[in-house]
Amino acid sequence: MADETLRIALWQTAGDPGNDAAANLDRLEAAAAGAAAAGAGLLVAPEMFLSGYAIGREAAARGAEPAEGPAFRRAAQIARRHGIALAYGYPERGGDGAVYNAAVLVGADGTLLLNYRKTHLFAELDRSMFAPGQEIGRLAQLGAFRVGLLICYDVEHPEAVRSLALAGADLVIVPTANMKPHERVSHLVVPARAFENSVYVAYANRVGREGALDYLGLSCVGGPSGVNVALAGEGEEMIVAELSRGALEAARRFNTYLADRRPDLYGPLANAASARHTTAA
Amino acid sequence: MADETLRIALWQTAGDPGNDAAANLDRLEAAAAGAAAAGAGLLVAPEMFLSGYAIGREAAARGAEPAEGPAFRRAAQIARRHGIALAYGYPERGGDGAVYNAAVLVGADGTLLLNYRKTHLFAELDRSMFAPGQEIGRLAQLGAFRVGLLICYDVEHPEAVRSLALAGADLVIVPTANMKPHERVSHLVVPARAFENSVYVAYANRVGREGALDYLGLSCVGGPSGVNVALAGEGEEMIVAELSRGALEAARRFNTYLADRRPDLYGPLANAASARHTTAA
DSSP: OOEEEEEEEEEOOOOOOOOOHHHHHHHHHHHHHHHHHHOOEEEEOOOOTOOOOOOHHHHHHHHHBBSHHHHHHHHHHHHHHOOEEEEEEEEEOOOTOEEOOOOOOOOSSEEEEEEEOSSSOHHHHHHOOBBBOOOOOOOOEEETTTEEOOOGGGGGGHHHHHHHHHHHHHHEEEEOOOOOOTTIIIIIIHHHHHHHEEEHEEEEOBBEEEEEEEOOOOOOOOTTTEEEEEEOOOSSSSEEEEEEEEHHHHHHHEEEOOTOOOGGGGGGGTTOOOOOOOOOO | OOEEEEEEEEEEEEOOOOOOOHHHHHHHHHHHHHHHTTTEEEOOOOOTTTTTOHHHHEEEEEEEEOOHHHHHHOOOHHHHHHOOEEEEEEEEEESOOOOOEEEEETTTTOOOOEEEEEESOOHHHHHHTTOOOOOOOEEETTTTTTEEEOOOGGGGSHHHHHHHHHHHHHHHHHEOOOOTOOOOOIIIIHHHHEEEEEEEEEEBBBEEEEEEEEEEEOOOOOOOOOOEEEESSSSSEEEEEEEHHHHHHHHHOOOOOTOOGGGGGGGGOOOOOOOOOOOOO
């Protein structure tokens, strides 16, 4: 049987954080056309792509839309027109009125496949703008691959990727906005997550400066054998990776991690009273 | 305030798997003397050091001793004589009659600080010889550092190291017997575990051949900044690393992972009915 594959494109971009969603959607359409021409079935844009990330509480609230709001409807048109699935970050206005750091996966037919709200908020930067998401684990089908979404800091927590792997994920899509000096995430953490879960991890970062933040690029696709099968530099760039179901199956025969877990011993991991590091005076 | 440090030695050795514990204890004494002369406060020997690892069910059962049996008493004498703590693997005969793949930490004063039974058994190799351990999370104090034990395959499971970090570990000691082609454990997994938990991980491997197994060496000490602060080659060798409490504290200010966890969302990790990868036909 021929291997089943999925070609994905990660769009490492500064976006247009000083402008509104319409300008970024124009840019998204051009990128989608390019990715589709390169044979990709999925284009991944960074965290908070539609609005910019370090924009402050008021701008985030002002730009926030419901998951299926006007920006989504425009993205759905782009997906349909170019026949490519799209994932990107945006500020979501929840039905509860709260603002979330969210990401959406739009199918090539324009349907909303997944909407995810960042669960692991990063420092005051996130906490000053967003309410935390309350769910990890939803998946959607993209060709022969089961896919889930995380956002940026989520992927640094092994529990988050494991949760998606246990739900059956083959590919974890991670829009991100990672800044210097956090290079170890691309070079170490992403390939480790892919290896320890026998999944692909697609980590699409911003570049350029936004206020005090200096985004580091280094978008990457961690493969199940524990190496980055694609890795960007530090500038504006689109990288393409070919995901292979055969490679996933081979990795799962080599490392039988999920079957060898001891969930009966992991109760303390889910205990909200679990300890934190103490810092000596 | 001056930094508090602990110098540790990892003894990468083939041991003497064709012989009994007495021969290996003689070798341990010589290594302990060398490590103490190098200023180390702890010497770590590989998994199943006293007996050899791939020795089969009958030999493992024949060589098994209680945690404080004759071999331990001899090791305690060695520790006292050279003023150095010792960690090593051995086959344990439990009070329940079962045989465990165990490791012990002996204080420099000869006291039993920790006894640990491998919880994540590796393939038929382990399962044909050993019962699984039922506990992760005990710690002991070694100088300024809180230390815990894991064995080999345990460290490849993020849940195992996380469990010790949540209990307050600064250093995770991992006697191992890792064979080709599993090099990614030393190059990727150990530094990732150290990074994602802001701990040191000391991974002491065997070398040489035992039956069909070709041990790969590459003993290493993963540091909290996500790099191996010491890494051995592929032959018989002792490597030394200086652990720094100041480096731990700095890493914990840089990455506030434990404080930023979402244990309220991690219930599925501890659910024994959680999914496994399915392999396509």
